[in-house]
Structure formats: structure tokens, C-alpha cells
Amino acid sequence: MSQFSVNPVVGADWTLFGHNIAFTNSAAFMLVILGVLWVFMLGGMKRQLVPGRWQAAVETMTDFVANMIEANIGPKGKKFTPYVFSLFMFILCANLIGLFPLAVIPGLHAFTVTSHITVTGVLAIMSFSIVLIVGFWKHGLHFFSLFVPHGTPFILIPLIFLIELVSFLVRPFSLGLRLFVAMTAGHILLDVFASFVIQGLNSGGAIGPVVSLLSFVMIVGVSALEILVAAIQAYVFALLTSLYLNDAINLH
Amino acid sequence: MPQIDQISTIYASQLLWLLLVFAIIFVVIGNWMMPKIEGTIHARNDKIQGDLDAAEKARDESASTQAAYTAEMDTAHRGAHDAVQAAKDAATRDTEAKLKAAGEAVAERVAHAEVALADARGRALAEIENVAADAVRDIVERLSGAKVEEGEALSAVRASLAA
Numbered sequence: 001m002s003q004f005s006v007n008p009v010v011g012a013d014w015t016l017f018g019h020n021i022a023f024t025n026s027a028a029f030m031l032v033i034l035g036v037l038w039v040f041m042l043g044g045m046k047r048q049l050v051p052g053r054w055q056a057a058v059e060t061m062t063d064f065v066a067n068m069i070e071a072n073i074g075p076k077g078k079k080f081t082p083y084v085f086s087l088f089m090f091i092l093c094a095n096l097i098g099l100f101p102l103a104v105i106p107g108l109h110a111f112t113v114t115s116h117i118t119v120t121g122v123l124a125i126m127s128f129s130i131v132l133i134v135g136f137w138k139h140g141l142h143f144f145s146l147f148v149p150h151g152t153p154f155i156l157i158p159l160i161f162l163i164e165l166v167s168f169l170v171r172p173f174s175l176g177l178r179l180f181v182a183m184t185a186g187h188i189l190l191d192v193f194a195s196f197v198i199q200g201l202n203s204g205g206a207i208g209p210v211v212s213l214l215s216f217v218m219i220v221g222v223s224a225l226e227i228l229v230a231a232i233q234a235y236v237f238a239l240l241t242s243l244y245l246n247d248a249i250n251l252h
Numbered sequence: 253m254p255q256i257d258q259i260s261t262i263y264a265s266q267l268l269w270l271l272l273v274f275a276i277i278f279v280v281i282g283n284w285m286m287p288k289i290e291g292t293i294h295a296r297n298d299k300i301q302g303d304l305d306a307a308e309k310a311r312d313e314s315a316s317t318q319a320a321y322t323a324e325m326d327t328a329h330r331g332a333h334d335a336v337q338a339a340k341d342a343a344t345r346d347t348e349a350k351l352k353a354a355g356e357a358v359a360e361r362v363a364h365a366e367v368a369l370a371d372a373r374g375r376a377l378a379e380i381e382n383v384a385a386d387a388v389r390d391i392v393e394r395l396s397g398a399k400v401e402e403g404e405a406l407s408a409v410r411a412s413l414a415a
Contacts, residue, residue: 005254006262019264026262027269034273041285047292049299062289081290082282090277116255118266123274184255 003187004115026119029111033093040093061089065238072242076249080242083130087123088238094119095183095230099223114233115183117176124176127241131171135248146251175240182233186226193219384409 008022015021044058051059065085069077091114098112113119135143147164148157193215200212385405392400 001254006258006266016264016268020261021265021268023269024262024265026266027273030269030273034276037277037281041281041289044289044292045285047288049296051292051296059289059293062286063293066290082286083278085286086274086278086282089281090274113270116266118255118259118263119270122267122270126274180255184253 001188001191003109003111003191004184006116025109025111026113026116029094029097029113033090033097033113036097037089037093061085068239069242072239073246073249077242077245080130080245084238084242084245087127087241088234091123091179091237092231092234095234096227098183098187099226099230112183112187114179115187117180120180121172121176123179123237124172127175127244128172131244131248134245138249139251143248143251146247171240171244175237179233179237182229186222186229189222190219190226193222381406381409381413384413 006024006026008024009028010023012022013020014023041058043054044062046052046055048055062085065088066081069081069084073080094113098110098115100110102108102110135146139145144161147161147168149160149164152160196215197212197219200208200210200215202208203211385402385408388405388409389400389402392398392405
């Protein structure tokens with residue numbers, strides 16, 4: 001579990017309005033994500049008519065998000081593309097960097113920013129706030145009609161309203177928790193199999209190396225799965241954000 | 253689980269650095285770099301669409317040129333055929349006229365010749381009658397010594413020739 005602990009790198013006693021704002025390993029990895037993203041995007045800024053591999057890769061990502069917004073929200077959602085793209089790329093990059101085998105360099109250890117509820121929660125609240133602001137800005141109190149689907153029988157309106165309201169309010173939690181849990185669970189799974197490898201080798205029994213080998217094979221498989229999960233979770237976060245934005249912009 | 257155990261000590265640091273980094277990503281990457289990359293994609297798509305349109309236009313143009321060429325060739329062929337036909341007809345007509353004229357001339361000359369022949373025959377016959385009449389008078393005079401009148405001899409010769 002130590003892979004999830006946040007430790008100050010510098011400025012352990014920095015404070016702002018009485019709160020500790022130390023530059024931690026988590027903050028350091030956020031900067032790494034920023035740097036990697038910036039370098040990646042820089043490859044797409046060559047703006048050639050016939051793109052090279054790198055430029056094509058960057059354009060694939062922007063096209064992917066732009067198409068997602070276009071499909072889920074429509075032309076009105078175009079101004080939210082930068083936000084959803086930033087969100088998607090940040091989460092994808094964080095997930096993948098967290099899987100990077102940095103520990104082969106002594107003294108370093110990969111840290112998954114998105115395995116922290118303090119990060120995913122903030123991202124979720126940010127998305128939810130944008131949905132609320134856009135919804136009330138565009139539709140005023142009419143936004144509440146989102147909670148009463150078309151064709152609801154008159155008698156059922158209070159009940160449906162309540163259910164829809166609860167499901168709406170649960171959104172930020174499900175959004176933030178989903179990413180946090182998926183990342184944490186994946187890393188714990190890898191951790192568990194890794195400890196099996198070590199314990200199998202140390203057990204001294206005849207069955208030990210067999211367990212170690214099987215666990216190692218499992219690590220390979222789970223690592224591949226985790227790369228998939230890293231991409232899927234980033235996609236799910238961005239997709240749900242755009243779906244919620246669609247609710248706010250187009251109601252039902 | 254450190255994510256939950258540590259919340260009370262790290263929340264401010266996590267929030268601050270996350271907002272800082274995400275704000276930079278949003279402004280620099282989301283709002284500055286991404287629209288430019290999207291612009292490149294749009295420019296490329298527009299260029300491809302424009303090129304396709306131009307190619308299609310060129311193809312249509314070449315098709316219409318081809319059609320015009322074929323039509324013109326057809327007209328030319330037809331014109332040439334007509335000219336040849338007209339020349340053939342004219343030649344035929346000319347030949348026919350010449351043949352007809354020549355035929356008429358020949359017929360006329362034949363008619364003249366026939367007339368002349370008939371004339372000559374008439375004259376020859378008359379000559380023969382005269383000669384015969386003379387001979388008759390001569391013979392009669394020698395045989396009988398009687399003189400036969402010229403008119404009488406002639407009518408007798410005519411009567412015997414006609415028989």
C-alpha cells in the first residue's frame with residue numbers, strides 16, 4: 001500500500017492560509033503528466049498537410065474527443081471540447097504513467113495520481129459543477145424538468161422527480177469513485193501478485209517456484225489488462241462528462 | 253489505505269497542485285494547442301474535399317469535351333458522307349445527261365442517215381426505172397423497131413417492178 005502514500009518532496013512545511021501545501025510526489029507526477037502531455041501535443045503542432053506519425057497520433061486523439069463531443073452533445077457542445085480533451089488526456093496520461101515501471105531505477109517509484117480520491121473527486125466535482133452551471137445558466141429553473149422525463153404519469157411525478165434527483169446527485173460520486181477504485185484495485189492486484197512471486201521464491205518449498213512462475217505470468221496478463229483499463233477509464237470519465245453536459249445543454 | 257488515511261494532511265496540497273496543473277493543461281493544451289490541431293485537420297479535410305471536387309469537375313469537363321469531340325466527328329463523318337454521295341449523284345446525273353445527249357445525237361444522225369438512205373434508195377430506184385425504161389425502149393426498138401413512148405415504157409417498168 002506504500003505505493004499510494006503521498007510524501008512531501010520539498011516544502012514539507014509550506015502553508016497557505018493555514019493549510020499544508022507541500023510539493024509532494026503526487027504533485028511531482030502531476031508536473032510529469034503536464035510535461036509529457038505538452039511534449040506529446042508539441043508533436044501535433046507541426047501542422048503539416050501530410051502528417052507524420054507523431055502528428056497523426058496527436059490528431060487521432062483530438063479527433064477522437066471532438067467526435068465524442070459531436071456524437072453525444074452535437075454542435076452546441078463544441079465549446080466544451082477543450083475541457084473534455086484536457087480531462088481525457090490528463091486522466092489517460094496519469095493512468096499510463098502510473099503503470100510505468102519506474103521502480104527499476106533505484107529510489108524511484110511510479111505514482112498514480114488518479115488512484116487518489118482527492119484527485120478524482122476534484123475532477124468529478126469540477127465536471128459536475130460545470131454541468132450545474134451550464135444547466136442553470138442555459139435553462140434557469142427549467143433545468144429541473146430534467147428530473148421529470150417526458151410522458152411521466154401525473155401521479156408518479158413526485159416519486160420520479162425524487163429518484164431522478166438522487167441519481168443526478170450521485171453522479172459526481174460515481175464519477176470520482178469509479179476512476180479511483182479502478183486504478184487502486186488494478187495496482188493492488190499487481191502488488192498482490194508481485195508479493196506472491198517474492199514469497200514463492202522465499203518459501204523454500206518445492207511448490208514455491210511454481211507459484212512464483214504462475215504469479216509472474218498473471219502479472220504480465222494483468223499488466224496488459226491494466227493498460228486497457230487505463231484507457232477505458234479515461235474514456236469513461238470523458239464520455240460520462242460529455243453525457244452529463246448533454247443533459248445540461250439539451251435537457252432531454 | 254493511504255488515499256483515505258492521509259486525506260486530512262494532504263487535501264490542500266492535492267487540491268492546489270491539481271488545480272494548478274489542470275489549469276495549465278486546460279489553458280495551454282486544451283484551449284491553445286488543441287484548436288490549432290483541430291484547425292489543421294479541418295484545413296486538410298477542406299483541402300481533400302476541394303481537390304476531390306476539382307477532380308470531379310475536371311472529369312466532367314473531360315467527359316463533355318469527349319462528347320463534343322464525338323459529336324463533331326459524327327457531324328464531320330456525316331458531312332463527308334453527304335459530300336461523297338452528292339458528288340456521286342452529280343457524277344451519275346452528269347453521265348446520264350451526257351449519255352442521253354450522245355444517244356440523241358446518235359439517233360438524230362441515224363435518222364438523217366436513214367432519211368438520206370431512203371432518199372438515195374428512192375433516187376436509185378428512180379434511176380433504175382429510168383435505166384430499165386430506156387433499156388426496155390431500146391430492146392423493144394431493136395426487136396420490133398417500134399418506138400415506145402418514154403412515159404409508156406416507164407409505167408410498164410413500174411408495173412413489172414411492183415409485181
